[in-house]
Every structure is written in structure tokens, then in C-alpha cells.
Ligand code: FES
């Protein structure tokens with residue numbers, strides 16, 4: 001099995017939970033596939049292929065009403081959870097055929113992140129397990145470099161090592177003391193997002209300075225990696 | 231077809247709009263692209279016929295009609311589309327603007343044909359909730375090739391710059407070439423006559439186009455500037471939608487995107503492109519869904 005086929009079966013973080021707020025839709029990309037993320041008013045997060053089944057318009061420019069997502073182009077409604085089309089304004093008296101549904105991706109909330117899985121049989125039990133009693137998520141950093149190169153530089157030049165047996169997408173700092181964890185999101189063949197967390201609860205009073213420090217460090221690594229990739 | 235152009239004769243050997251003559255007169259020289267090829271259109275002060283230089287070093291035939299410069303990259307095998315309305319003395323013939331869009335020109339043609347987006351994308355002007363229903367209309371093929379949709383009716387709050395109240399507007403759409411579509415729409419003051427809007431879509435590349443809009447409006451109380459402004463405002467509402475369509479090329483396989491009854495015209499357009507083996511700007515069946 002190729003790396004790409006393998007990766008399709010894995011779960012990846014694509015956003016921090018707190019960024020997926022109600023009545024909003026967010027666009028993300030994983031392994032070259034665009035997804036629309038939106039939270040309904042009961043808290044359920046949907047991750048759908050970012051195209052309306054009707055005429056291909058990005059669902060991420062649609063309207064989150066709290067219980068369904070409405071496409072901007074012709075106003076079709078798609079229900080939360082099932083992705084079923086429930087209303088077609090051009091034919092208001094007719095029930096939309098059952099076959100009209102958005103393409104749904106596996107989606108889970110774990111460790112403060114939204115994780116998605118592009119495979120046909122996403123198994124939520126397969127979301128990577130991190131040994132964490134508590135955690136604080138950091139700001140995610142976009143990197144103009146392929147995921148392999150990002151992982152390789154983090155390991156070779158920045159004192160990180162794989163945190164799980166599941167490959168190089170989840171890394172932690174080497175050595176003793178409190179570890180920082182980096183989660184890599186391969187957007188496509190050229191771009192990667194580095195998500196970060198630290199395995200402890202940060203007191204509110206310290207939050208800003210911890211975030212600043214972490215962000216400064218990841219940004220420096222990002223700059224070094226992009227220079228190497230260029 | 232010159233060797234290696236890769237573009238089907240139906241497009242390569244036909245005329246396409248590449249510029250407004252007014253714009254060319256002002257600038258003297260316009261560099262643009264057609265079907266993926268770069269060209270320069272120039273106006274010599276002794277001649278009204280522009281000359282076209284291709285990046286390959288060759289030249290191409292050009293004509294001026296309806297206020298636009300038309301170019302054929304191959305060997306012209308038919309005339310420029312005929313619009314009898316443009317000869318009417320009581321009409322404004324307006325070049326309403328040329329709009330660049332990062333999407334296949336075939337998607338732009340289809341959008342123009344589409345009634346069910348009017349109440350959403352052009353809310354308050356060409357449609358409005360709750361008047362979203364698209365009644366059944368008729369679709370047929372044209373004797374010279376192409377698609378015609380008749381008996382189209384749609385409620386419009388402000389169908390033109392002179393309309394003051396909403397009413398059901400009658401439309402007839404005709405697609406006469408893969409990248410050319412025209413619309414006849416009942417005039418709000420004299421419903422026995424119609425205003426005409428034509429789109430000449432310039433396929434810049436497979437995923438980019440320039441939409442050139444021609445209006446032949448009856449001379450009501452209307453100024454040319456008002457017509458232009460209205461058209462631009464309407465088009466600015468379409469552009470962000472078109473640029474958010476994935477994929478950018480038009481899929482011709484009927485299973486690629488789900489049509490409903492209101493899409494009968496768009497479905498017929500896609501079928502007609504498929505049957506005519508038009509591939510430029512399209513995703514043909516044989517390339518999957
Ligand atoms: S493209 Fe989404 S409703 Fe038509």
C-alpha cells in the first residue's frame with residue numbers, strides 16, 4: 001500500500017475545537033481534499049467534502065443555520081449529522097430524493113482538536129491515543145513545505161521524535177521534562193499545518209506568555225523548514 | 231486545426247470575442263489569451279480592422295462586430311453569430327462590460343442559463359424569497375445546433391433598471407455556440423417586445439474566462455450608463471459563486487453533479503456539449519466523474 005493510500009485511512013487534526021464555533025463554516029484541506037467544517041447548535045461537528053452535490057459550489061461559503069447548512073448558490077438545505085438534502089427551493093412542494101446527500105468524512109473531537117478521516121470506514125476508536133492527563137492547545141502554524149520534509153526537519157534539527165508508533169505525523173520533544181507535542185496535518189503535496197499542544201493545563205495568568213513563547217518557537221522552526229524546502 | 235493546438239475544431243475554427251472595440255481604440259493595443267494561446271490585438275490608425283499577432287509569430291483573422299473584436303485562431307468555418315435585434319433603431323446596443331472569472335467559460339454559460347439561483351445570488355433584484363419555485367419549462371434543440379429553453383417564467387422584484395415593482399418575467403434562453411448564450415426577456419414597459427442580453431464568453435484557458443456582455447435594450451427612460459452599472463452589479467454577484475465551483479471545469483458526466491427538474495436546460499447543455507465532443511473547459515465522460 002502506498003503512503004497516500006495508507007494516509008487516507010488515518011485520522012488527522014484539522015482545526016482546534018474552539019475555532020469551530022456555532023453558526024459558522026470553516027474550510028480546511030487534508031491530503032488534497034477540501035472539507036467544510038461546521039458545528040450545529042447541539043454541538044455536533046460535521047466534516048463534509050467541500051462541494052455541494054448539486055453544482056459543486058464550496059459548502060464552506062454556505063450558511064450554518066444551527067441545524068442545517070444552506071448552499072449559497074441555489075439555497076439547498078443539508079441536515080446536520082446525516083448530510084441529507086432536506087429542501088430544494090426550486091421545487092418547494094417536493095421532498096428531495098434520498099440519494100441527494102453531502103459526502104461526509106469521519107469526524108471526532110479529541111485533545112482539543114477536530115480530527116477527520118477521509119476513508120470509507122472511519123473508525124473513531126482509531127483516533128491516535130496520546131498519553132495526556134490534561135493539555136492546552138497552541139496556535140496552529142501554516143507551513144509551505146511537504147509533510148515528510150516538515151517531520152524530517154523536526155526530528156533531525158529540532159529535537160523531536162515520533163510520539164506514537166503510528167508514524168511521523170505526531171511528534172514530541174525528546175529528553176526529560178515537560179514535552180511539547182506537534183501534530184502534522186498534510187494539506188496537500190506542498191503544504192502542512194503544524195498543530196501544537198502542551199501536556200498540562202496552563203493557568204490563565206500564564207496563558208498569554210506560554211502561547212507567545214510556543215508560537216515564537218514553532219514559527220522559527222517553520223521559517224527554517226521553509227528555507228530548507230525552498 | 232494546427233498541429234498540437236489540441237483544441238477541437240468546433241472552437242478552434244470559430245470566432246471568439248477578445249476585446250471591446252472602444253477599449254482597443256482607447257488603448258491602441260491589447261494583449262490577451264484565447265484557448266490557451268497568447269495574442270496581441272492592435273489597431274492601426276488607418277484601419278478599423280485590428281491585426282492579431284500570435285505568440286507563435288503568425289497572424290490571425292479579426293473582425294469587428296457588435297462593438298467587439300472577434301478573432302479566429304484557425305480557419306473560420308462559420309460566420310459570427312447573428313443578432314437581428316442589433317439592427318433595431320429603437321434599441322440601445324450596449325457593451326455592458328467584460329468580466330474576468332477564474333472558472334471554465336462553460337460554467338459561466340451554465341450559470342447564465344440558471345433560473346434557480348436568481349432568488350439567492352441576485353436576491354432583491356432578479357429574484358427573492360419566498361418566490362423560489364422554478365415552474366416547468368420547455369427545452370429543445372435548435373435547428374442549427376444548440377439549445378433553446380422556452381416558457382421560462384420567474385418572479386423578479388427588480389428585473390431591470392427601469393422596473394419599479396416585482397412581476398413574473400418571461401424568458402427565452404438560447405445557447406447558440408458552446409461559449410455563446412443569449413437571453414430574451416420581456417420588456418418591463420412593453421411586454422410585447424423583449425430585451426436581449428448576450429454573453430460571449432472568451433475561453434482564456436480551460437479554467438479561466440472573460441465574459442463579454444452585450445445588451446440590446448429598448449430605449450426607455452434608460453441611460454447607457456445605468457444599463458452598464460446594473461449589469462456590472464449583477465455580474466459581481468455571480469463572480470464569487472462561479473469562482474467557488476469545484477472542479478473549475480464543467481463535468482459532462484450526468485452523474486458527476488445531481489440535476490433536478492429545474493436544471494433541464496443545464497442538463498441539455500451538458501448533453502449537447504458531450505454529443506458535440508466539446509472538451510475544452512469540460513471534464514468529458516471518459517475522464518470519469
Ligand atoms: S450548487 Fe449548491 S444548491 Fe446548487
Ligand SMILES: [Fe+2]
Nearest residue numbers: 341351352468
Ligand atoms: Fe447570475
